[in-house]
Amino acid sequence: MRRHFFIFFLFISVLSVGQELNCTVTVVAQQTGNDNNQVFRTLERQLTEFINNTQWTDKKFKTQERIECSMVINVQNYNNDAFSATLQVQSSRPVYGSTYSTPVYTFNDKDFQFRYLEFQNLVFNSNQFESNLISTLAFHIYMILGMDADTFAPNGGNNYFRQAQTIVNYSAGNGGKGWKLEDGLQSRFALIDNLLSPTYKEFRSSMYSYHRDGLDLMYKDLKKGKEAVSASVSDLQKMHGRRPNSFLMRVFFDSKANEVASIFSGGPSVSISQLVNALNKISPVNASKWQKIKF
Known part of the structure; x- marks a missing residue:
């Protein structure tokens, strides 16, 4: 019995102490x-x-959490x-x-x-x-x-x-x-x-609301999730107002431009006029992508 428990414990340990x-x-x-x-x-x-193979943090990551x-x-x-x-x-x-x-x-x-x-x-x-x-x-x-x-x-x-x-x-x-x-x-x-820097605080708050209040909610309420994504992107205008054309704005849209255009080019209709205006203002380099937004 103790041997079986040890093997089970070892198996769980292997699953939960993997690198990040x-x-x-x-x-x-x-x-x-x-x-x-x-x-x-x-x-x-x-x-x-x-x-x-390097342990970069003191947290335990399961294999599927890497x-x-x-x-x-x-x-x-x-x-x-x-x-x-x-x-x-x-x-x-x-x-x-x-x-x-x-x-x-x-x-x-x-x-x-x-x-x-x-x-x-x-x-x-x-x-x-x-x-x-x-x-x-x-x-x-x-x-x-x-x-x-x-x-x-x-x-x-x-x-x-x-x-x-x-x-x-x-x-x-x-x-x-x-x-x-x-x-x-x-x-x-x-x-x-x-x-x-607090000058760019909206970048980090938008990263959270975009993913947790927006994308992660879409599985049960697609429209509400899209509205949250729209609000999180529009919130970046505050950062743009303090520092137009900032480096962090580029970093955000280097990852998210194609995804944002895709999210608002199908599915349940939400109000997008304010979003499109915000996108063209804060990321004009992606204007051709924003033209694909139809709803």
């Missing part, structure tokens, strides 16, 4: 002219194992152990009561320079710089965790965003572009700085 992410890592190296080099495949395999995400590293130049690349990061989360997954975090990091020797040991330290490779990946991992948590609870991602900010702080003095104020308005520094 189910991340697909792809290394693309055509631009180097030497994409068959084994180092790229080794890098891809090592990063996949590192990201998915966050689905992807990272595409496009290597542009490679010389010995020096890499120059871009990093495309995407994550999604399931919508309650459906088989649909909604995009949550989309970011194209254009300043990704790092050093890597094949088979080198990859270690993350939450309070100490290890390498630009580890810092950049860890920063985006905590962004994924924070953005996901914000869709389930108001300001639920606070702890993860603070860790992302810690990574920015200790990486700034160790070289590499993207960690400092002077690195531009669309850098890692700018992203976390804006995200934690």
Whole structure:
């Protein structure tokens, strides 16, 4: 009997102590002219194992609760152990009561320079710089965790965003572009700085209401869910009024533009004139998508 109980306990433990992410890592190296080099495949395999096997939080995630995400590293130049690349990061989360997954975090990091020797040991330290490779990946991992948590609870991602900010702080003095104020308005520094600023508070409140009051409600009341999505998007006008054409507005619609256009192009009719006006004001770059909204 005790043996059966131990086996059952072990089974439950395996199910509930899994790591947080189910991340697909792809290394693309055509631009180097030497994409068959084994180092790229080794890098891809090592990063996949590192990201998915590292325990990034103190929370217990069941296998089915892992966050689905992807990272595409496009290597542009490679010389010995020096890499120059871009990093495309995407994550999604399931919508309650459906088989649909909604995009949550989309970011194209254009300043990704790092050093890597094949088979080198990859270690993350939450309070100490290890390498630009580890810092950049860890920063985006905590962004994924924070953005996901914000869709389930108001300001639920606070702890993860603070860790992302810690990574920015200790990486700034160790070289590499993207960690400092002077690195531009669309850098890692700018992203976390804006995200934690009260000037852009509607971004995070809208992320919560869009998903929990909107998408997650649609399984039982599609019209009410659509109205909540509309209200959450329209609420972003307050942020736009303080900071027109902000970086965070772009981050929001990089993930949500296609989805918003799709939600309001079918299904039960809701009032959309105010929504369309708001969309054209706060995200004019997506005007062609807003033209598809018919109801």
